[in-house]
Amino acid sequence: MLSLFQEINTAFPWFFTGVFFVSGAIVGSFLNVCIFRIPAGESVVVPGSHCACGKPIPLWLNVPVLAWLFLRGKAACCGRKISLRYPAVELLTAVVFAALWHYFAWQIAVPAMVFVAFAIVLAFIDWDTMYLPDCVNAPFVLAGLFCAAAFPQLSGEETVFGSLFASLIGLGVGSMTAYWFRYFASLVFRREAMGEGDVILLGGIGAFLGWQGALFSFFFSSFIGLFAVLMMRIFSKKKRAATEDGEGECGSALPLGPWLLIAAAVYFVCGQKIIEAFFCFVGNV
Numbered sequence: 001m002l003s004l005f006q007e008i009n010t011a012f013p014w015f016f017t018g019v020f021f022v023s024g025a026i027v028g029s030f031l032n033v034c035i036f037r038i039p040a041g042e043s044v045v046v047p048g049s050h051c052a053c054g055k056p057i058p059l060w061l062n063v064p065v066l067a068w069l070f071l072r073g074k075a076a077c078c079g080r081k082i083s084l085r086y087p088a089v090e091l092l093t094a095v096v097f098a099a100l101w102h103y104f105a106w107q108i109a110v111p112a113m114v115f116v117a118f119a120i121v122l123a124f125i126d127w128d129t130m131y132l133p134d135c136v137n138a139p140f141v142l143a144g145l146f147c148a149a150a151f152p153q154l155s156g157e158e159t160v161f162g163s164l165f166a167s168l169i170g171l172g173v174g175s176m177t178a179y180w181f182r183y184f185a186s187l188v189f190r191r192e193a194m195g196e197g198d199v200i201l202l203g204g205i206g207a208f209l210g211w212q213g214a215l216f217s218f219f220f221s222s223f224i225g226l227f228a229v230l231m232m233r234i235f236s237k238k239k240r241a242a243t244e245d246g247e248g249e250c251g252s253a254l255p256l257g258p259w260l261l262i263a264a265a266v267y268f269v270c271g272q273k274i275i276e277a278f279f280c281f282v283g284n285v
């Protein structure tokens with residue numbers, strides 16, 4: 001079995017990358033369901049895919065990305081616009097899964113795919129609702145601990161226990177950092193500076209990436225958040241001037257979850273290099 005696997009891999013190096021691209025698109029299709037149904041309190045299993053008009057969607061119109069292109073973004077049953085987000089999430093998951101498989105050892109790629117699947121659901125739900133549901137956050141933390149035990153290579157530890165211990169430390173450091181930041185920031189600003197969900201989320205990031213990953217994500221997320229706010233200010237200037245509504249639209253309340261998760265992804269790919277470059281810079285000043 002394993003030798004067959006290796007033979008295919010040597011003969012067609014892109015074969016499994018393609019397999020993971022297609023699998024990623026299918027997983028992305030399920031993530032879409034989670035993103036839209038979980039905040040509404042609906043089951044992600046039943047009923048099957050259905051249009052906003054209530055009609056069920058046939059299997060052949062459920063093919064990720066391609067169905068949307070074929071239908072040109074309009075539902076076959078009632079002509080309703082289908083959000084660009086559906087194929088975008090499917091394509092994003094497909095590309096990330098394929099890239100992880102192609103560039104990383106499978107012992108690292110597989111837990112990273114688990115992380116990415118949770119990250120996409122959490123980031124979009126937080127963006128939509130400003131709320132991180134426990135029913136996704138809690139499995140995210142458990143998945144982090146499980147992946148640490150099943151794939152010690154992820155943390156670079158030699159033993160399963162070493163890896164699980166590093167994961168638990170990451171969970172503790174991540175959630176405690178967010179907890180105390182939330183506590184003191186609320187005292188200083190006299191309003192909630194960070195959601196309760198963010199405390200669990202940073203704990204989960206720590207469970208996957210260790211305490212260094214949690215701290216990196218915590219600090220780096222503010223840079224990403226600031227950059228995103230700046231971009232939104234620039235690109236929504238006209239709209240804001242027209243509505244005469246300064247705050248609210250993109251100013252005061254922004255979710256933190258997406259930035260924490262993007263920062264965690266950055267740490268996974270090149271966090272060590274950024275930290276080294278930072279200390280090299282500090283050392284030279």
Ligand SMILES: [Zn+2]
Nearest residue numbers: 051053077078
């Ligand atoms: Zn319809």
